[in-house]
Amino acid sequence: MKPFLKWLSLAVLILLPFPLCAQEMIRHEMQIAIQPNRHELKVEDTITLPEARVRAEGGKLTFSLHDGLEPISPTEGVKIIRLKEPDPDDRDEPSLDDAIRSARYALTLPAGKLVFVIRYQGRIDHPLKPEREVYARSFSETPGLIALDGIVLSGSTHWYPWFNDDPVTFTMDLRLPEHWEAVSQGERSRHERKDGLVESRWESPEPQDEIYIVGGRFTEYQRAANGLQAMAFLRTPDETLASRYLDATVRYLEMYDKLIGPYPYKKFALVENFWETGYGMPSFTLLGPAVIRLPFILHSSYPHEILHNWWGNGVYVDYSTGNWSEGLTAYLADHLIQEQRGAGADYRRATLQKYTDTVAAGKDFPLTEFRARHSQATEAVGYGKTLMFFHMLRLELGDETFVQGLQKFYRENKFRRATFADLQNAFSGVAGRDLKNEFDPWVNRIGAPSLAVSNAKMQALGKGYLLTALIEQTQPGPAYRLRVPVAVTLEGREQAYQTTVILDTKRLNLELALPARPLRLDMDPEFDLFRRLDRNEIPPALTQMFGAEKVLIVIPSAAVDALREAYRKLAESLKQFQSGSIEIKSDSELSKLPDDRVVWLFGWENRFRPQIVEALAGNDVAIDPAVLRIGRTEIVREGHSIVLTARRPMNPAHTIAWLAADHAAALPGLGRKLPHYGKYSYLGFEGDEPSNVVKGEWPVIQSPMSVLVPREDGSLVKESASTLARRQALAALPAQDRKER
Secondary structure, eight states, X not given: OOTTEEOOOHHHHTOOOOOOOGGGOEEXXXXXXXXXXXXXXXXXXXXXXXXXXXXXXXXXXXXXXXXXXXXXXXXXTOEEEEOOOOOGGGOSSOOHHHHHTEEEEEEXXXXXXXXXXXXXXXXXXXXXXXXXXXXXXXXXEOSOEEETTEEEEOGGGTOSOBOTTOOEEEEEEEEEETTOEEEOSSEEEEEEEETTEEEEEEEEEEEXXXXXXXXXXXXXXXXXXXXXXXXXXXXXXXXXXXXXXXXXXXXXXXXXXXXXXXXSSSEEEEEEOSSOOEEEETTEEXXXXXXXXXXXXXXXXXXXXXXXXXXXXXXEEOGGGOOOXXXXXXXXXXXHHHHHTTOHHHHHHHHHHHHHHHOOGGGOOOGGXXXXXXXXXXHIIIXXXXXXXXXXXXXXXXXXXXXXXXXXXXXXXXXXXXXXXXXXXXXXXXHTSOOHHHHHXXXXXXXXXXEEEEEEEEEEETTEEEXXXXXXXXXXXXXXXXXXXXXXXXXXXXXXXXXXXXXXXXXXXXXEEESSOEEEEEESTTOOSOOOOOGGGSXXXXXXXXXXXXXXXXXXXXXXXXHHHHHHHHHHHHTTTOSSEEEEEEGGGXXXXXXXXEEEEEOTTOXXXXXXXXXXXXXXXXXXXXXXXXXXXXXXXXXXXXXXXXXXXXXXXXXXXEEEESSGGGHHHHHXXXXXXXXXXXXXXXXXXXXXXXXXXXXXXXXXXXXXXXXXXXXXXXXXXXXXXXXXXXXXXXXXXXXXX
């Protein structure tokens, strides 16, 4: 399970495409009783199988069920036999059943029998464990849990008979102890309290990949709007918090209804989990207690989860051909919200910076191989590259046609598994031309283009000027076809001259006829192209530290024992976030710092601290024994923790970072928080928690994508870039929501 994603069970990852036609669906009608104090559930499941499936299998099928539930059937003539498990030594790779402890059963049906009953009961209790690969957004996970803290069951639990890749519809009647509530996808059509029990019915006539049950001691809040039910289930009563989420639910549903098409379910619910998560299921989301109380989540990750009901939980993903859903959802949620705030270019730059910093050549892969994120590199490709692909497609087609393509794709693939090919067909249909050449290089090719601009010159041309320059694609391999945005700062003009040039070769001699003297040329000034950024386009940042292949952490030998030991523990803890190898040394063990890797310097007492001062010489920074000054901001040493990054003077391809704390108690919390601040160049924290009080990025002093145009005498005059034309966001939030923000 991945943070702020559709909840992806391992079983889903191996599914083949299916058209969700009525005759191919499996129907479950379940009577379920759950006893959290005993970790137990008891189920009677009336199953209806598709006639074509039964006929094809000759009445002999197989299914998986969580180990220990021991299914039996009271239906006459139905036989269930547990299959012998293969010897683990004979397997080529670990099986899905190993991870979720499920058993495989043979099912034999009498001739013509499609409807039968299975009964089973037993314990499901898998304690929380850290994700197999830990990185900045990692959470603990479990394949299934029934406990006093709460209930979390999904398809990956195999808590109901799992017939491989068949889509399902269901009705479930749930019985839980008093004060407990359960949530599933679909609509709640009954809810009663009697005889010390809570009984509810959840129904999903919509085809589903899997069936979920989430339970806890919830306080429920709800609001009806536009024929839909907005719901919130909180573990601690909080009417104000619930109201904010209900308002946001209604307004984001309204925005996406208009942008894409009708919401595919009858409710959307916020459900508070008992550990920190960010999971998206059909018609509800399961967020952790701290997550839902973060002020920015309401208008960042929360709309991402709502939108997943169109992409991922409305149109399903054929994972065998690549997960398009996460990048499209990120583009139409995370990016769109920043675009509405006028920060779309900053968001795209951060996206490209993450790719540049974390995806080395050996870690790259085509979008057709992305399944789910489990590291910074997989996130940078699966989310970032996909997001930028949709942005470039939008600029290629124009907003109106792009939106029509989204709507056509949704309309034609609702409750079906869809692929990048289906996306291509939908957008080609509205564009009136085959978009194969617009899809193939970004979906199927590994890597990214790199750009350079040089030799900017001007000459008088009639009443205006002719600007020439050389634009190059510098990446290895063949050229991409790029629509390169160009902005020219003109003498006496506040607004830049803007145009787009087609670059489909490795070199292009640019020629622009301009109405006034050109002073400065900027290529891709708003980061509209997916590309590998030049190091000088982006400031040094923590992403470069966490994405590095070789890392040296230097511990201060002169620090007091308690602080020195805390630094060493912090260094060990950072290994879980690093994609490469880490070496930990004391400063007393080194005569100099190696130039072939990134370096962390820990401590005010570190004898190599002057090197961070040297590396930051071009910035407005001063480090005194008792205080750090960044511009006009001062951070005193006492009670504070500090992080600074800089380019290494002898090797600008690598970054050096200095981390220092006033006392040891702040370091464990600092280690947990740092991976969440990856885009920043410098940070300041206060106290033992510690709490962030300062954050920022060093200015980009000389981007190679910006060149000054020499005057007639060959001189260069520093010029700031002119204002760019304001862009309109792809969609607008309802007015009341914009006012609240």
